[in-house]
Amino acid sequence: MQVVPIESRTVTALNNQIREGVIRAVRILEGEPGPDNFALKLVNIEGDFFSPRHRHNFDQVRLQLEGSFDYDRDGCFTPGAIGYFPEGTRYGPQTSSGNTWNLLLQFGGASGSGYTAESEEEHAAAALREKGKFEKGVYTYFNSDGTKINQDAYEAVWEHIHGRPLVYPKERYERPVFMNSNAFKWVPLKDQPGVASKMMGVFSERETKLAFYKVDSAAKLALEENSFYFVLSGTGEVNGGAVGKHTTVHLKRMESGTLAANADLECLQIKLPSRCN
Numbered sequence: 001m002q003v004v005p006i007e008s009r010t011v012t013a014l015n016n017q018i019r020e021g022v023i024r025a026v027r028i029l030e031g032e033p034g035p036d037n038f039a040l041k042l043v044n045i046e047g048d049f050f051s052p053r054h055r056h057n058f059d060q061v062r063l064q065l066e067g068s069f070d071y072d073r074d075g076c077f078t079p080g081a082i083g084y085f086p087e088g089t090r091y092g093p094q095t096s097s098g099n100t101w102n103l104l105l106q107f108g109g110a111s112g113s114g115y116t117a118e119s120e121e122e123h124a125a126a127a128l129r130e131k132g133k134f135e136k137g138v139y140t141y142f143n144s145d146g147t148k149i150n151q152d153a154y155e156a157v158w159e160h161i162h163g164r165p166l167v168y169p170k171e172r173y174e175r176p177v178f179m180n181s182n183a184f185k186w187v188p189l190k191d192q193p194g195v196a197s198k199m200m201g202v203f204s205e206r207e208t209k210l211a212f213y214k215v216d217s218a219a220k221l222a223l224e225e226n227s228f229y230f231v232l233s234g235t236g237e238v239n240g241g242a243v244g245k246h247t248t249v250h251l252k253r254m255e256s257g258t259l260a261a262n263a264d265l266e267c268l269q270i271k272l273p274s275r276c277n
Contacts, residue, residue: 001255003238004028006246011044022046027118028248029228031107035114038107038272040228040248044100045069051094052137054152057168058116059109060085061210061270063230067100074175077102080182082210082268084203087111088169091176103230105270110204111169116161124160172204179210186214194219194261206273213269215261223249223257227271234265 009026026042042065053072061084064077072093077083085091087109108114125134132141139156141149158166179200186196194216202209213229215221215236223229223238229249236243237260243249251257259267 001239001252001257002029002248002250003241003243004248004250005242005244006042006248023049029250030117031115033114033117035108035112036272036275037115037117038105039115039118040103040105040250042246043102043104045096046099047097049094049096049100050136051092052152053090053092054137054154055088055090055168056085056106056154057087057109057111057113057158057166059087059107059208059273061103061105061208063103063268065101065103067096067098069094069096069100069102071176071178075178077178080180082179082181082200084173084177084201084208084210086171086173086176086204087113088171089173089176103268105228107272109169109208110172110206110273113169116158120161121157124157128156128160177201177203181212184212192220192222195221204273206275207271208273209269209271211269211271213267215259215265215267217261217263217265219261221259221261221267223251223259224269224271225251225255226253226274227251227269229259230268230270232266232268234261234263236261236263236265 011024011026013024024044028040031038064079064081069077071091074091106115132139134153137153139151139153143149155166184198189195189197196214198212200210213221231243231245231247233245238249239257
């Protein structure tokens with residue numbers, strides 16, 4: 001189990017800048033290369049941002065903390081909005097202005113395509129800039145006969161890393177799933193006194209789970225394996241370690257724990273998908 005206070009991390013610029021806008025991030029946790037890889041971060045976008053409608057071969061979860069983020073036909077995120085962005089499903093275009101913060105988890109989805117490490121993407125983006133340019137989420141270059149080629153920025157980076165065409169997983173969902181957590185009601189958990197939940201949903205055959213919890217002062221929340229718990233407010237302890245606002249608790253497979261609240265506490269659980277067979 002890992003307990004990561006947000007104070008132990010710093011804000012850094014994203015070096016693989018392939019979208020428009022000033023993007024910074026607090027890198028909270030990263031996994032290991034392979035189908036179960038992930039990256040959890042707080043993302044700050046300042047000024048005008050634009051990204052064209054596109055898709056990925058991995059899953060994403062986004063929770064809006066500050067500011068607003070427009071996904072065009074898919075909807076607009078304001079604080080409290082949370083979304084599940086499935087692999088293979090197109091979304092956007094995305095635009096924002098001002099100053100926004102969101103929690104972003106990117107991870108391998110149900111197809112087993114995995115998630116490519118950010119460090120690999122940074123090196124690939126730098127190499128691609130030697131023969132082309134990134135602009136408004138599109139990578140443009142000229143091939144040997146002078147033909148102009150436009151390609152989605154992420155797709156170009158992925159193919160440079162892996163040396164083969166990116167084959168997107170079939171769409172399990174026609175659109176990303178957007179939810180307004182502020183409209184959900186708290187439901188007390190019968191087996192955990194002083195704890196209530198807002199179940200956002202369980203997604204795909206591998207059962208990715210999103211849920212919010214409210215833990216009253218002196219109450220305890222049982223933590224599930226293979227999950228992230230991101231504290232939104234309040235204070236408490238996890239196996240003797242202190243937690244506060246924006247602390248992340250990560251439990252790997254077969255791990256368990258208990259979150260004891262010292263003051264009324266709210267948190268988000270993201271349970272990662274089960275392994276592919």
